[in-house]
Amino acid sequence: MLGYLSSRQAGLDDPLRLRRAESTRRVLSLQLNPDRDVDRIHGNGINSIDIDVAEGRYMLSGGADGVIVIYDLENFTGKPQYTCKAVCTVGRSSRYVHKFSVETVQWYPYDTGMFVSSSFDKTMKIWDTETLKPAEVFEFETNVYSHHLSPIAQKHSLIAVGSKDPKIQLCDMKSGSKIHVLQGHRAEVLSVRWSPRYEYILASASADSKVKVWDVRRAAGSVLTLDQHKGDKSKGASEAANTAHNGRVNGLCFTGDGLHLLTTGTDDRMRLWNSATGENTLVNYGKVCNESRKRLQFCVSRGCSPEFVFVPCGSSVAMYALHTGELVTMLRGHYNNVDCCEFHPNYQELYSGGKDCNILAWVPVLRPPQEEEETDSTNKTAAGPTSLNPAFQDAWSSDED
Template identity: 90%
Template sequence: MLGFLAARQAGVDDPLRLRRAESTRRVLGLQLNPDRDVDRIHGNGINTIDIDSIEGRYMLSGGADGVIVVYDLENFSGKPQYTCKAVCTVGRSSRHVHKFSVETVQWYPYDTGMFVSSSFDKTMKVWDTETLKPAEVFEFEGNVYSHHLSPIARKHSLIAVGTKNPKIQLCDLKSGSRIHVLQGHRAEVLSVRWSPRYEHILATASADSKVKVWDVRRASGSLLTLDRHNGDKSKASSEAVNTAHNGRVNGLCFTGDGLYLLTTGTDDRMRLWNSATGENTLVNYGKVCNESRKRLQFTVSRGCSPEFVFVPCGSSVAVYALHTGELVTMLRGHYNNVDCCEFHPDYQELYSGGKDCNILAWVPVLRASDVEEESNSTNTGAVGQSSVNPAFQDAWSSDED
């Protein structure tokens, strides 16, 4: 890495290449950090976590016990060993607590003074962080599996909500009312995600094996219904026309630039789609174990080349190369199934939560081979590279803008 710095200083290398190379090296060096703990508050499994995008300092968690916790990830002790403390908790003693399992939590994208939670108690609550009281409560006819606020929206303040009802609900944060429904699915909607590229584009995944992409400004129906066979009718049976998976689709995740959409299903498959055309890119990730009947929260790295996907897989987190499908590593540390993981783009760190009631921090570790490589690059004056998984050495060294 010192070689990269020397090359950038001499003007023979691009600063963006340096940043991507370092981000990639940090992700490839992720390990369970024995010096960092996260307060264990939940008495039951952890279903969902979210890190605020404003400061990158506060983390939310929601559990099967109905409890919501806010953690401070910052280390003010000056010591390498520290615990991420729970700042505040909506516990069982609160009269505002969710009665049943919390399925999704999310910070308001523009301010940490507010967050949103949804639950199997058929409600979605908009919380004031200071008072820990709901400023607004939306009630639905069935269990709420997922909700999502757009990370980029300026012209609307809609929350998309997936429930046991096949109709997707659009709730307006400003008016406090449900203003529209999107009809097209035939079973419960397990996951919803707004595009990080276009503020009116929404993707939805359902137990009917389908993934639909919507422009919420249009009332005529969905823009796309993803087809894993790319329209090849000879490969599709009459029952499986325009289906994204051969089973329940319970996971959605856009890449950071919004150009691609990842989906996971109970057919133990993960697929990568072109979000503009709806084309299945046919990247083969192999068997991606998925036994969840509910929403599965997985995530994608940002700022790396190549990018990586972090997917809960049993009691581990599987790390895949986004565009080749190759399994890079398995992060093992949980004692029970992992249900959610969230990537911290500022520090290339990963947080995961599972049924063992633990939240684990996975942080980049500088290996001895990296130190030796840096020492050699300094002595020779050459542009240095860290020792990484050989499968990614070429991609890392030939990083493109």
């Protein structure tokens, strides 16, 4: 790390390399923080969490009890030990509360004045954060599994909605109406996700084992249908034509640059795809336990080299190297199955929620600078400033060359 600082000070190196190296070091040292708690409000499992992009300060959670909670993640106590307080709650006493399980919550991407929730009560609600009242309510004929707003859209205000109906609904926040339907799946749509690179590109995952990529400007069907065997010449096309998994596909996540798409399925597999060509990159993550019948929320780190993926795996969160498939570590702390996790890129922290009604904070645990210097002087081949995992020595050394 001192080498990075010296090179940056002398103007010999790109400052982004220092930032990337430090972000990677922090992610590799994630541990359950005994000094940070999150208020326990939910009386049933937590299905979805989201951290606002605008400030990086507020976190949303939605639970199987129909309750929505907003937490303040900032520590203003001046002490290392603190609790992230619930600043407001849409609880069972509210006349506007969802009647059944809240499956997805998401902040409006550009400010914290608005957020969106969807539920098994067949509704999606757009909330005014100030009043905690719905500004708009969209009603559907079946249970809603997932919704998503584009994080980059400038020319549209569409919310994609996946439900028990095989059709994907596109709802316009400006007009308050459902303006378009995407048809192609043959079973319930468990997850939908807009590309962080192209504002009109949408991915969907379904219980029919398929993952489709859409350009919502085109009415002629999907652009791509991902095929798990396309990269393997030994597999016949008729064996499992155009299926992404051999079971229900219940998880979708784009990488931060939008160049790759990750999917998870009930076949206990996770796959990495080229989002432009639909090619299976054939990265082997091994067995990724997945017993969820609904949407599974997982996430990818940002600003690291290499990038990492965090995926719920039973009562733990599994951390994998994105492009090699290596299992880096298992984050254990929940007492029951984990259903969602969210990465905080500002501080390289991770938050996870599960059926034990708890939200846990996983934060970097770094050594004092003096200890780091001593270790660096005695271990010339360490993987960057820490040697938590020898498998990443090559990645670190290539950055330093």
